[in-house]
Amino acid sequence: MIVRLPALAPGLRIGLYGGSFNPAHAGHRHVSRLALRRLALDRVWWLVSPGNPLKDRxxxxxxxxxxxGARAVAADPRIAVTDFEAALGVRFTVETIAFLTDRYPQVRFVWIMGADSLASFHRWRGWREIAARxxxxxxxxxxxxxxxxASPAARALASSRLDxxxxxxxAERAPPAWLFLHGPRNGLSSTALRAGTFPPAS
Incomplete structure (x- = not known):
């Protein structure tokens, strides 16, 4: 099996931003640029998933x-779009993270998620392993x-939350380690775009 990944090298600080990207939009780019700046990352990878197991596919x-479509939206040389999960044949984030951390232990990966994902994180398969890896x-x-x-995962992982x-x-911290980033928010969602509805500005 040949799995082609974006460029990577030991010591690089790479944010992993997974999702269906159906479709990708400016909100994804906003989150990525915020993460690049605030987390001092070198790159962000958009992991276009085969499909969210918790959603109708x-x-x-x-x-x-x-x-x-995501490549057309990313419009930033620091953002790489990849659908390698489909080639790898994985369905769950925990499998993707195990693959990357086992094979590239000298790359400083950080998982990036929206607050909506943290609210349901306890429903993800292997969520405790994700946090541990x-x-x-x-x-x-x-x-x-x-x-x-207030979510079950946030409460369970409270002792490993950083300021x-x-x-x-x-990116240099040994897991479990996580933090919550506040800042300018973007209310766009792929669901709203598909439905032709948009949330009010905030």
């Missing part, structure tokens, strides 16, 4: 088509700040 375009950053999203911080001021060092 019956009408989901194939990963290659979604990746092509890789530091992660949670990006605030409108309407999810309180839900995220937001530690953001530039997160």
């Amino acid at each position: 019956r009408h989901l375009p194939d990963a290659a088509a979604r990746a092509a 890789m530091p992660f950053a949670v990006i605030d999203r409108p309407g999810y700040t309180l839900k995220a911080m 937001e001021a530690a953001a530039p060092t997160l």
